[in-house]
Amino acid sequence: MKNSTMRMTEQRALILKILRSTKSHPTADWIYQEARKSLPNISLGTVYRNLRLLSASGEIMELDYGSGYSRFDSNPENHYHFLCQECGRMFDIDLKLFADLNDLVEKTLGAQVKEHRLEFYGICRECQKH
Amino acid sequence: MKNSTMRMTEQRALILKILRSTKSHPTADWIYQEARKSLPNISLGTVYRNLRLLSASGEIMELDYGSGYSRFDSNPENHYHFLCQECGRMFDIDLKLFADLNDLVEKTLGAQVKEHRLEFYGICRECQKH
DNA sequence: ATAGGTGCAAATGTTTTGCTGTCAA
DNA sequence: TTGACAGCAAAACATTTGCACCTAT
Numbered sequence: 658m659k660n661s662t663m664r665m666t667e668q669r670a671l672i673l674k675i676l677r678s679t680k681s682h683p684t685a686d687w688i689y690q691e692a693r694k695s696l697p698n699i700s701l702g703t704v705y706r707n708l709r710l711l712s713a714s715g716e717i718m719e720l721d722y723g724s725g726y727s728r729f730d731s732n733p734e735n736h737y738h739f740l741c742q743e744c745g746r747m748f749d750i751d752l753k754l755f756a757d758l759n760d761l762v763e764k765t766l767g768a769q770v771k772e773h774r775l776e777f778y779g780i781c782r783e784c785q786k787h
Numbered sequence: 788m789k790n791s792t793m794r795m796t797e798q799r800a801l802i803l804k805i806l807r808s809t810k811s812h813p814t815a816d817w818i819y820q821e822a823r824k825s826l827p828n829i830s831l832g833t834v835y836r837n838l839r840l841l842s843a844s845g846e847i848m849e850l851d852y853g854s855g856y857s858r859f860d861s862n863p864e865n866h867y868h869f870l871c872q873e874c875g876r877m878f879d880i881d882l883k884l885f886a887d888l889n890d891l892v893e894k895t896l897g898a899q900v901k902e903h904r905l906e907f908y909g910i911c912r913e914c915q916k917h
Numbered sequence: 918a919t920a921g922g923t924g925c926a927a928a929t930g931t932t933t934t935g936c937t938g939t940c941a942a
Numbered sequence: 943t944t945g946a947c948a949g950c951a952a953a954a955c956a957t958t959t960g961c962a963c964c965t966a967t
Contacts, residue, residue, distance in 0.1 A: 664921060664966050677861040682868070682877040684856045685956080700924045705957060707922095708859055718860040720868070720877075720904075723956055725852035726814045726931055729838055731807040733848045738812070739896055747812040747850075750892055759907065762880055766869055767912040774850075775905045777889065782897040794941050794946060815932080830949045835932060837947095853931055856956055 663714060668692070668699055672707045676717060735772060741781035748781065793844060798822070798829055802837045806847060865902060871911035878911065 675691045676683070683691075689704045712719040728747060737750040759770040805821045806813070813821075819834045842849040858877060867880040889900040 662921075666922060666966070668923075673861075676859055679861075680879070682858040682860050684858055686856070688859065698924070700926095701956095702925075702958075703923060706959095708857075709958090712859075715863050718863045718865075719857050720860060721857045722852065722855035723857045726816070727838075727849050727851040727853045728812040728814055729806055729818065729842075730812050730848040730850060731803075731809075733845050735848075738850065739892060739898060739900070741898070742901070748896060748898075749810070751895060752891070758905075761882070762869060762907050763909075765881060766878060768869060768871070768878075768907075768909050769915055770869070770907050770909040771872070772909070773905060773907045775903060777892050777898075777900050777903045779893075779898050779900040779902070785899055792946075796941070796947065798948070828949070830951095831931095832933080832950075833948055836934095839933090854955095 663710065668696060668703050669707050669711075671695055671699075672704060673711065673716070682720065735774075737775045737777070739777040739779070739781070741784055742778055743780050743784035746781060750777065793840065798826060798833050799837045799841075801825055801829075802834060803841065803846070812850065865904075867905045867907070869907040869909070869911070871914055872908055873910050873914035876911060880907065 671692050672688060675688055681687075685704055685708055686701070688708070689699070689701050692699045692704060708717070708719065711717045732749075735754060737752050739748045739750055740746075741748070755773075755775075758773055762768070762773075763770045801822050802818060805818055811817075815834055815838055816831070818838070819829070819831050822829045822834060838847070838849065841847045862879075865884060867882050869878045869880055870876075871878070885903075885905075888903055892898070892903075893900045
């Protein structure tokens, strides 16, 4: 664990163990339900707090669909975006679509792939000046 | 507009106009604040309802970060995912990272790109059987 | 001993929804 | 005329936070 001030509690160890024992990319609530089987008094807040800390320390990865809010684009055609982590602004990226990627994944997974979404994160040109 | 039963109300037209006049990929609340300048009595619920309908009809695109919940992955290394729109399950994709994409976007935008996220959507193998 | 963690419940912030009245087609 | 839509407020939802107590180091 990267942060040396982070204590290994029973709850934290359990959450890590649960997450590492599944390939299902679970939600916080699913992890909470699982955790209660071993520690019936564990609270949902503790699960969230630990998931956040473990993400921040690089121990696990969070794929967030829940924090934040939706953004809307008047261009309904698929295109790629860059999101500035400093100012929060979103920019269009002038890059041609990787149309063949869908076919590739379709073959690899045997799934029917309808679309994909590609997003870049970092610091935009203006925010780098500060 | 694809759905012929969709009525063009003053509110809907305004929301579309606002969204088309900006490149800022605004949030629902930002659109609401703008809309109130022309229609002070418009409600936030109306803005959300229209944005949802316009997305569904393919008129605009929603980039959602607000609906749903986060999912967690015990593998903190960047890798790509497939999300089944039928059963909601998420699968890892065995595809090598496009590391050079970050450089490309960095040059195009003049931004500092730290990472990217690539996700595929469709119907997984199992759900196709039904 | 003490800084960090826990459980609990209340708060937060975005988005959805029930209801009643209104208006575009 | 009428079914889709508006405004309003309450509900829903995942997630965060304040607080008093607890525990790993």
